[in-house]
Amino acid sequence: MARVGRHKSGAILVEVLLAVAVLALVLTPLTALTLTSRRTTAGAEDTARAVSLAASRLEELLALGPAAWQDEDFAPVPTDPLFERAVAITPRPGGVREIKVSVKWEQGGNEKRIELVTLALPAE
Numbered sequence: 001m002a003r004v005g006r007h008k009s010g011a012i013l014v015e016v017l018l019a020v021a022v023l024a025l026v027l028t029p030l031t032a033l034t035l036t037s038r039r040t041t042a043g044a045e046d047t048a049r050a051v052s053l054a055a056s057r058l059e060e061l062l063a064l065g066p067a068a069w070q071d072e073d074f075a076p077v078p079t080d081p082l083f084e085r086a087v088a089i090t091p092r093p094g095g096v097r098e099i100k101v102s103v104k105w106e107q108g109g110n111e112k113r114i115e116l117v118t119l120a121l122p123a124e
Helices: 003-062
Strands: 071-079 082-093 095-105 110-120
Touching: 003 082, 003 095, 003 110, 071 095
Parallel strands: none
Antiparallel strands: 071 082, 082 095, 095 110
């Protein structure tokens, strides 16, 4: 009788080990997928924030008018120092000005950058 009980406990141990192995095989790709998803989400949030920062500066420049249309070198954004913003004003034919707002930031060791550009005609 003692031998039968030992055989059953050995079988149970093998079943538990197999279950743990199967669980590890299933959880490993799910963990990798979750980490990739988090990185992708963080990247999308950073890009959306950069677009918002560029758009707000562009709208501010348009509202202030031609007196405020001056080049600005990259500098940290006061409200969000993880991002740097620059402005470039380029004259175009007919008195039109090209206003370009660039935002850059670090993401995963890589520099990311977006640019928003519009044309504006100074009011006379």
